[in-house]
Every structure is written in structure tokens, then in C-alpha cells.
Amino acid sequence: MTSSSAARNQHLDELRALMASHSPPIHALLIPSEDAHQSEYVSERDKRRQFISGFTGSAGLALITTKEALLWTDGRYFLQATNQLSDRWRLMRMGEDPPVEVWIADNLSDEAVIGIDSWCISVDSAQRYEQAFLKKNQTLFQLSSDLVDEVWKDRPPNDATPVIVHPVEFAGRSVAQKMKELREKLQHEKASGIIITALDEVAWLYNVRGNDVHYSPVVHSYAIVTLHGAFFYVDKRKVTTEVKNYMSESGIDIREYDMVQLDVSLLASGQLKGSAVNGSLHMEKDINAAEHSKIWIDSNSCCLALYSKLRPDQALMLQSPIALPKAVKNPMELTGLRKAHIRDGAAVVQYLAWLDNQMQENYGASGYFSEANGSQKKEHLEIKLTEVSVSDKLEAFRAEKEHFKGLSFPTISSVGPNAAIIHYSPEANTCAELDADKIYLCDSGAQYLDGTTDITRTVHFGKPSEHQKLCYTAVLKGHIALDAAVFPNGTTGESFFQCSYDVNSCAFSRNLCLCIALCRQSFCRENYQNIAKV
Known part of the structure; x- marks a missing residue:
């Protein structure tokens, strides 16, 4: 047993002791992957599920009972989870095993108490769990503090990286324009305000960016917008003089990050007061005067902790009105995205040309871009090419480009069998060396001020086998068919399957210098959503 495995076993024991001593006793503890903003990719200090289980994938859910430790994850991570979980854990395969709420309802006792950090679960998930728990009168209990944090003695600190104003020359639209449209939507739905929790x-x-989450230029923050005011909840240590002036000029109050729960309560009672409007102080009038005025939340991203401060009849639970305008790019954003992809594409071509040359010179490859003249692999390489070392070289090529801010996700640089592992993450100590006789897959992307990129290339620097050619061609034909397909209203993944267009793939809508996946749209058979409306 490794020292890390022994430490995690100790943490499990400590966690169970806290569950047993809690009032009321906790019979099972849910540990989601998400943070207080329901983010898929979270900061180091919010990786509670990873800390307790050792599983490092981006998606998953841990459940600790008095006797068992279970982890649910999806098909992207079955192999990785199998390798990373200790023998004290049981892997639950999403799509094959029962969902967590069904497993709890079927396997735990009547009136069992299931603990949850109410900041780390969405309203949708909480309500789905509560519905399932009715079967045995089980209770979803909101903990006053996260029990994992109590056993995580060396939890990373909350860094105060500064908020950055994102220039209008890249955003394409001012805060004033965006707020005007948002308030029009609030009025249309007869809502007095909206609570915005998703970081992107x-x-x-507000046209701001940050560095609070690796690969995603966001800042840990909330927003509340009413018909008469706007509020930005953030650690004030991150607020520079420039940001303070910018927010004041935009009519936005800056509040401490931890004040959001109190202010939601004030919003619910019609007592939330604003002070910054066009740079001048004022006392905002009652923003919730109407007896049945609604407060808009997106139940898929709003956490249970904030929702609990509203009356059930007060919450207007609809998709966020920001989702669509954020997805539909304005002309300036489109121009920026094109320029970013041109620069990024140039970096990738530079990289592949460099790598092709290295494979010919050092590994005797026949060549991808050009044929080598009878070269052979050197017996003694001064520096071996590995999955990690070559991905570092790709980052260096990108870093030379204008407006480069960093990578948009960890580079998936994979050789041979590793290329078949979805979301493979090479480690310097264990990664594979490049091989002229094996396929090389590189899935990578970058953040630029004017756009976010994601590009995958699969190459073979030697002589691919007939089977490899056949598989590669089949995938290519699927992509061409998908590109040529027409999407009439009502089209679903099932429709594509029936038309033999099933490529078992996803399309991603790209953000502009934000999280890498704005939204995912699956084209596989099991997707019954209306693709045409995405």
C-alpha cells in the first residue's frame, strides 16, 4: 500500500467518525465533484471528491456510507477510475449501475439521513434525490459545514488572484448593453431579479476574467441583477483600483463573496439595497414590492444553499437568460474567434512539422509530411521524446502567439494504446515514449484574449496498418456526413442513428476566452434532445 492510499484510508475512517458523531447521525455522505457554482472544472481547494477517493477525473460522485465507499462516473473514466481507486472503493458505472439516488433508496434503511454540502449540489439534483428518498422516508440533510474540509488538513488556500477587466474590443458588447437586455427579460417574466451563480x-x-480555476479564466463570484441594481460578490482582495472604478462606472455594487447568502435573503424579502448606479450613491427603492414577484434562478446551476433562502412559490426556475446570448457570438467575437483559430492552427502546424522532423531524425520514422531517406532509430538518444515533453513543446509554440493567455485544458498527448483512453492525462514519471510504429493522438487547446480553441489531430509518423487506415477513414467519413447533414427541427441523436450517421461523438459550442465547453451536444443514439435548437 502506498503512503497516499494509506492516507486516504485514514481520511475515510475520520470521515465516518464525523458522520457518526454528527447530530443527527449521518448514515451516508454525498461528495459531488462540483463546487459552489456547479462547475465541472474546479479549483484545487474544491477537489473534495478527488481528495477523498484518489480519482482525478473531472466528473464523478462519491458516496460514503457506514460500511461502503462508492464512486459513480461516466464511460470516459471507467478505466481511469479502475486504476486509481483502492480496494476500499467500489466503482459504479453510470449507464450500467443504478443512479446514486436509486441505489440509496434501495440499499439504505428507512429514515436514513443522507448528508450533503448544500453549496455543492444544484437545485435540480437535490429535488431529484428528495423525490427518490420518499420511497423509504429518507432525508437529504443540509450540513452546516463540509465534513470533507474538516479532515482535509492541508487543503490549498484561497488565492487572491486579481480580477481582470475584459476589454470591449474583445467582448464586442458593453456591460450596459448586456444589462439592458437582461432587465428586459426580467420584466417579460415579471421577475424582480435574478441570481447568477455559474462562473462563466x-x-x-460583467466583462471580467480571472485565474481562479486552472485552464478557465474565471473568478469565483456571484451576481445578482435586479430591475434597479446590480451586485458583484467576490473576494475583495482580488479587486484592483481599476476594477473598482470599472464596476462603479457600470453601476455595479461590489460585495464580499460570503455576503451572497445574506443578500439573497434580503432580495427575497424585498430589502436588498444598492448603492452604485452610474458612479453615484443612492438608496434603491423596494425591488420586490409586488406580492407575487418572482426571482429567477437556473435550477441546473443554482446551488441548494441559495435556493433555500427563497420561498418555493417565489423561485422562477427557468434556463438562465444569459445562456443563449453568451452562445450566440456577436460580429466582433466571431472575428476574434477566427483570428485566434488561425494563430492556434499555425502553432499546431509548427508543432507537427517539428515533431515529424524529430521522429525522422531520432526514431527512423518514414515521415508524416515528407518521406525520410532510409533513416533508422538512433540507438542512444540524448533526450527521449515523451508524451509530456512533446506537449510542452506544443505549449511553447502557442505561447509565442499574440494574445496567448494559457492552455484551455490539460493537453491529451497520447501514444498507441493511451490514445484509446478518453481524457487520458500523461504524467511525467509514467508517460509513454513516442514510437514510429504507433498512432499519436494530440487533443489540445489554448486561451487567447479573443478566443478559446480546441483541436484534435491523430497522426502516424511511420507506416499505418490496413486496420488503422480503415478505422481512421470510417471516422473521417462520419465527420464528413455529419458536416453535410441538415438539422430539421426535432432532430435527435436517435434520428441520426436511424440515418446511419451515428459517430458517437459530441459537438462543443465554444466560449470566448472562457470555459472550454460552453455546451455539449451529443450526436449518439441515446441523446433525445432536440439538436436543431442547440
């Missing part, structure tokens, strides 16, 4: 939505609305 706050960043988009």
Missing part, C-alpha cells in the same frame, strides 16, 4: 455567466455579463 458572471464573467460574460
